[in-house]
Amino acid sequence: MTIENDIGLYLRARVPLLVLVTVEEQRALTVLDAARAARDSSADLVSWDIADGFRSAAGRSMPQAPTPEKALEKIGEMVRAAPKKRDLYVLKDFHEFWSKSPVVRRKVRNLAHELVYTGSSLVVTTPVRDVPRELSDDAVVLDLPLPDAEALRAELDRMITSTGGGIRSELTVHGMARLAQAALGLTSTQARRAFAKAIVRDQVLDDRDIGAVLAEKKAVIAASRALEFTAPEETPDDIGGLEALKRWLTLRERAFGDEAAAYGLPAPKGLALIGIPGTGKSLTAKMIGGMWQLPLLRLDVGAVFGSLVGESEERIRQALTLAETVAPCVLWVDELEKSFAVGGGGDSGTSQRVLGTLLTWMQEKTKPVFVVATANDVAALPPEMLRRGRFDEVFFLDLPTETERREILHVHLRKRRRDPGRFDTAQLARLSDGCVGAELEQAVVDAMYRAFAEDRDITTGDLAEAIGRLVPLSRSQRESIENLRAWLRDGRAQSASFAEAERAAEAQVRLELA
Structure with a gap:
């Protein structure tokens, strides 16, 4: 169902107060006008702002209302004069x-109660999802989604038509679709x-313009602070082992x-990569984007947290909405345990709400956003994080085998x-x-x-000498590494390596026989 529907x-159900969350004010007015016309073509769309006061889409003469209090009073008067409109x-x-x-809060509430018995409705357009508690029972809050590929393609066609044939297009129909697809995640204005x-x-419109639009999108997404857009180039050949x-x-x-x-297949939900530091978890996340030829979005959980009440929750919602708009894509959430550690509750519950x-989004999302979450310390993660239904599989990246170490050396030499x-x-x-791989590099x-x-x-000889000088994590952090490996041997995850998977299976059998 579309946002217009x-x-x-809600308008036909006579909901008195709608809150439409968006930064795209003009697009919001277009959507609202379409919904108004679909319900009753004779109805008017009247807007008010602090700078210009009232404006009627039908061209009616409007009263003066220089303050928000006066605007609410005048709306009440207009509605009472024609309650069936x-x-x-x-x-x-x-x-x-x-x-x-x-x-103002009291006047909005009073007006909402009065509108229940009329045909008119009140809509507040706002860039933030911040509804006062007093109004939460009266208001329906809706997010205006970013334009989809079809809307962006229509916008592109309108721009080309508006030039009066002044530009030449060398793109095929498929190329034009790719150009519009490249703008997914942008607002109409940004697109x-x-x-x-x-x-x-x-x-001239050609293939180079697809890259130019992607570069523009990268800058816009970076400005959101919580997400970082990358065009991954890594392939499976850039990672040794992990067969x-x-x-x-x-x-x-x-x-x-x-x-x-x-x-009949659903889109894959995601993957959790747990394991020893330096074994290639972050590189694997980048490789998935390159392997599947999908945009890679990195969620910076640290940047999600803000100082204002409700700011962190709003940022995470915006980031996840943006990821869904760009879908299909890969969403990489790095080092989960640093942001959501068990017992890390010194922030008045903000981290737990985020x-x-x-x-909840991971469990219920329907858009093809493949989540890749990485963590080093599985013991610090909340148990509900790795529950089935949120991830398709949990893989453990162990110390590389001798064969894998040889492959890793080949990768870094090449x-x-x-x-x-x-x-x-x-x-x-x-x-x-x-x-581990990072140490070999x-x-x-x-x-x-x-x-x-x-x-x-x-x-x-140079390489042998350099390796000899290393003090690997498996030695300096022996106890921590052994605890992590025991987690794999307990059968709590799949090994990312065939040889390790076989050894883990054998260990499990021996444990059961004992």
Whole structure:
């Protein structure tokens, strides 16, 4: 059901007070006018703001109302003069007044009670979801969603038509759809600005403009503070090992589309990556976006928290709504335990309310947003976080096996334009027992620094020496690492590696036999 249909239903049900949450004021007025006309074409849409007072869409003469109190009084008079009329009264930015004045709050409440017995309704447009407690029982709060791909395509077509043929398009029908799709997550105004920038650059629409619109979207999403938009380039070849996890992802690569839906498959919900620091959890999140060719949004949970009452909850809702608008996409929530640790309740319950909002959304979301959550310390996570239904699977990233360590060395040598065949990576893999991927990468970098200082290329000996100087986490944090690995052996997660999965299964069998 569209937002226009929702508003129309509430108007027909004679709901006296609607609160429409959006920054897109002009689009909100267009939507409201359409809902008004659908219910009664003879009705009027009357708007009020503190700068210009009343304005009638039908061109009627309007009374003067320089203050919000006077505006509410005049609306009451107009309604009482024609109680059967189905006019729509829109108050712009009224949250600024009812948040500061108990008189305004009381007058809004009185007017809402009076409107119940008439055909008219009151609508408040506001950019924040902040309804006074006194009005919460009378008001219906609706969020105006960001424009979808169809609306953005119509906006693009209107802009092209308005130029009177002054621009040339080299895009196919599919290319035009991709250009509109690239603007998902932007408001109508932001999308128009991005399209206009692409059009005026060279008066030609082509594939380059898709990247330009994506760059504009990246900047807009970054301004939201809670989300960071990235275009991931990592592939499975950039990660050594983790074959079980890669296979799981490959099986779900085609699941975001009409073909999978027609087959009866739901879109995958998400994945939790738990494990030892440095084993590639963050890199895996980036790899999923690149592998599935989906936008990657990183949720910065720390940036969600604000100092004002209700600000944090509003930010998390806005971030999740934006992710749904960009969908299909990958939403990466990094280091969960740092923001939602068990017992971390020194913020008057704000973190728990934000967590509750996130968990409810994960459970009930219907848009194809694939959530990738990473954590190092599983013991610090609330138990409800990893419950089935929120994630399709929980994977544990263990210390890499000897074969995986060899693959990781190959990856980092290739990344630095070195041929792995020139090195005895089998010997290096044996020497690096207990090292994680991040430590192996640092060993390669350290060896290259040494060789560069001596004006020569690196050798197996340089790498072996660098590995020998390492003090891996598996040694310096032995107890913590062992506790994490015991969690896997208890059968609480799947191993991301085939070899480790087999060993975990064998350990479980031995435990059951004992």
